[in-house]
Amino acid sequence: MIVKKYVVSDIKEAFEKIRVELGKDAVILSTRKIKKGGFLGIGAKTYIEVTAAVEEKKQQQTEDKGQIYKLQEILSKTKQPQQSPEDITELKKMMLELKSMMVSQRSNEPQWVQDFRKALSKQDIDEEISEKIIEYARVKYQELDFSNENTRLILSEMFLPFLNTSVPEIKGKVMFVGPTGVGKTTTLAKLAAKLKLNDHRRVGIITLDTYRIAAVDQLKTYAMLLDVPIRVAYTPKEAKLEIEALADYDIILIDSAGRSQKNELHMTEIKAMSEIVEPDYVFLVVGMQYRSEDVKEIASKFSIVSPTHVILSKMDETSSLGHFVNVPTFLNVPIAFVTNGQRVPDDIIEANSRELAVLLSREVLKNARSSK
Structure with a gap:
């Protein structure tokens, strides 16, 4: 130094x-x-x-x-x-x-740069990422014409380097973690239905979310409709026994209790449970309605359980799509799925970088035009 x-x-x-x-x-x-x-x-x-x-x-x-x-x-x-x-x-x-x-x-910046920055900000794209995108545009294109429809294609290409998506071939133990209220239980049910009905995999479910009776009942209802076994674990020791009981299944989906990233005790608990479960995949579910700074904190705190993938939830509840580029950058792990509604199993899509770039570029272009 x-x-x-x-x-x-x-x-x-x-x-x-x-x-x-x-x-x-x-x-x-x-x-x-x-x-x-x-x-x-x-x-x-x-x-x-x-x-x-x-x-x-x-x-x-x-x-x-x-x-x-x-x-x-x-x-x-x-x-x-x-x-x-x-x-x-x-x-x-x-x-x-x-x-x-x-x-x-x-x-003193050109008007198009000011409009571009405002448009990126409206999509809640992290400021540091925004400045990199703007600098790239200034160097390569010198100027962007937001009235030209072809600019949307240019924007899509600029967003691609910041997008990271990967849909894993799910097998073994999959643990769902995240803050309260992001829709982990519903997301797990959507994925369980997809794996069972579309991919014809043998799926079992374990819930560790015994803090909310409603969450257990909700999962039991989904499990009954899908005809998959569900087990409830109240302690780490019980979790290990229930995993062993479902050892013959292709995939075990494990629902953890929602945990506040601001509570150190909660983070310690989720880490201890993860060490007992020893998941093959850890899906961090992040709500797209969160502000950029909140997502950055969530990414930092939940890194304690080493997420392998991110699921962005509740896309239908926000007009800001900046987390498509924010989350992979903050966490350095790919987006696997995006959920966009409450219907099980319909409202979950596999993440694709080009498709997400198109969606984001469309909103940014709309915001840039409205700045004029």
Whole structure:
């Protein structure tokens, strides 16, 4: 790691020097006010000492191509225990100055870029991903004409690198995890019906969601209609015994209780259950009605159980499709299925990158046109 200190008059000067010398991947470690010059402290001028660092392999000389610094990330990386209240005040001032610089810079952008950014934001596409898409468009196409229908095809191609889909050949133990209210139980039932009725697989169901009586009853109803066995496990030990009882089945679908990503105890419980179950696949179910920042937190917290795939649920309840690109980026795992209604087994589709790109590009184009 390369660490450098800069003594500057203001934060703007510091950022300019850091960007030129260390590159866009540099982070601020600390800031403090110092006095220099004068005689015996008389007439000394106040400066800001900024300490910045960058991984050596990432050091590079770059031109400013509209890089948008993530203010919250900078703040989190600069909150050091030894910082004084004065340092924190300076950091807040730095954030305000930086935000002002960003607004000023964007006001000088071409109108099509401003419209494009608004359209991506309306689809709740993560800001960092949006900036990469915009930069790609500026370099390759110089300008996008949103009144031209062919632009939809261009947008589809631009979204493809950020889409990651893969439908696994499901077998063995499949555990469904996710926050409360995302429709895990209904999604499991849809997949059970698909595997049983369409793929003619021998399917068994185990529910660990004993916190909600309604969830158990709901699954029992689905299991009866599909003529598949269902077992209820109240403890990790029971879960292991029930899995052994269904060992002859091709696929065992395991429904876990909804867990809040903000509750550390819940996350510990779901991790312990996962270690007992030892699933072959872990499907993280994420509701598309969540905000981008919430999804980022969900992805971070549920990584504790190492999801293998994502199922995006409730597409019919939102007009924002940005999670098609957000979720694979946040989690670095593919989308396997998307659900778009309550009907079992109809409202579940296998994820296909090109099809999702077309859907997303259509909405972005519509938003870009409405910005005019």
